[in-house]
Amino acid sequence: MQQSITSKVVKNSFNPLFADSSFSELDDMFIIPKSKKIKKIKNSFEIKDIYIQSKYNFGKALEKSIKQEDKIITLVLKIFAIDDLNELDRENAEIIRNFLKHYPKNANKYDEFKGLTPLDIAKLNKKLNKATLSARTIRGIIQKMSTFCSWCINHNYISTNYFYKLPTLPPKVDDIRLAFDNEHLEKIFNMPDYTSWKFKHNYYYWIPLLLLLTGARLNELCQLWCKDVQLIDGIWCLIIHEKNEKQRVKNIHSARIIPIHSTLLRLGFVEFVQSKNTKRVFSELKLFNGYYSHNASKWFSRRRASLGLGKGLDAHSFRHTFATALKRKGVSTVLIEELLGHSHNSISLDLYGKKFQTSELVNIIELIDGSHLSHIKPFNLRK
Structure with a gap:
């Protein structure tokens, strides 16, 4: 039995x-x-609550992300307005997707929408004409619903995931994060923080430089501990991982080693780290909603606005700039993905492939042009 x-x-x-x-x-x-065993029949919201609780119990997602996912699934279930998830079919999934195009962005911030159903909110918004959800946001909602439905299948609540590979509109140009061009970089690295050598926090000086020359994510840099800057095989490197307290990486592929660019060495980054008497490199950045990058992101957004950099250009644009520069140099996709902390989408490479040697990676890092940073004084000479 x-x-x-x-x-x-x-x-x-x-x-x-x-x-x-x-x-x-x-x-x-x-x-x-x-x-x-007798399985009690549960309605869609009860199933959603079990799923969300499982994210808290077993997932590595932060509370902020889990709450956002809860909010998204709740919205879709209210649009669906049927208790039994098994009544959902492909046609209904498509209707939900199409409905989202008319739903206002940040609906909960408007008093006019309070107490209304999603359908009534969308109808009222036809008159109010407030900004609606972007194509990128709608795609994210559909992906989260697909993940939820896959979990429901695995737990025998439904038999088919009708959100799986449901076509969505591509993001509009205004919704896409862009790479910086040379003119953008000239503006950024001639900010008063660099030309007057006066700044409130050390990260004002280091974070844009590190973003440009490492390709790392903003939070990966903001959470660095001093012991994450190490000499490996005679080469100074950043170690991106989540072994220290409150550190986190996006996924298993994000843990990696990034050799430090010679321009950062010239500017005194290693000496700066070694001079610290704190565990973290940027101890002035405090944890907020599970991220150390919150204040750095807000700061750079203000700088970006003051420089007149348009929509689609933010701190994440440095990663696009990094990847674009290496592609133009003819660097293989596998090497670029290794430095960026992306999956290779290959079981052989992701699970069994050996990591590249730091001597190989440092040669790739040095392909990033640091010539337009030549006017920047080393950190210890800034005063």
Whole structure:
């Protein structure tokens, strides 16, 4: 008879497995035949709550991200307005996708929409004409619903994921993050922070330089510990990982080693790190909603606006600039993905491929042009 484990308060004192105190968590577990298990029918919102709780229990996502996902799935379920998820089909999924094009952005911020159903909000917005969800946001909603439905299939709540590969409109040009061109970089690295050598925090000086010359994500840099700057095989490197307290990386592919560009060495980054008497490199950046990058992102957004840099250009644009520069130099996609911390979309490469040697990676890093930073004084000479 097929058996499964289920939770029930029944003490099994005869099983030697439970005699050791190290298995105390299993004291209230026992084996029952699968045929006797009765699965209670749950409505769509109850299933959603179980899914969200599983994200808290077993996922590595931050609370902010989980709450956002909860909000998105709740919105879709309210649009669907049917308790039984099994009543969903492809046509309904397409109707939901098309409906989202008319739904206002940040609807909860407007008093006019309070207390209304999603359908009534969309109808009212036809008159108010407030900005609607972008194509990029709608694509993200569909992807989150697809992930939720896949989980529901795995837990035997539904049989088909109708959101899987549901076509969506491509993002508009205004919604796409762009790379910086030379004119943009000239403006950024001639900010008063660099020309007057006066800045409130050390990250004002270092973060734009590190973003440009490492290709790392903003939070990966903001969360660095001093011991994450190490000499490996005679080459100074940044170690991107989540082994230290409150550190996190986007996924398993994001943990990596990035050799430090010679321009950063010239400007004294290693000496700056070694001079710190704190655990973290940028200890002035405090944790906010699970990220150390919050204040740095806000700061750069203000600088970006003051420089007249348009929509689609933000701190993440440095990663696009980094990748674009290497592509133009003819660097292989595999090497670029290694430095950016992306998956190679290949089981052989992702799971079994050996990491590149730092001596190979440093040659790629040095292809990033640092000539337009030649006017910047080393950190210790800034005063």
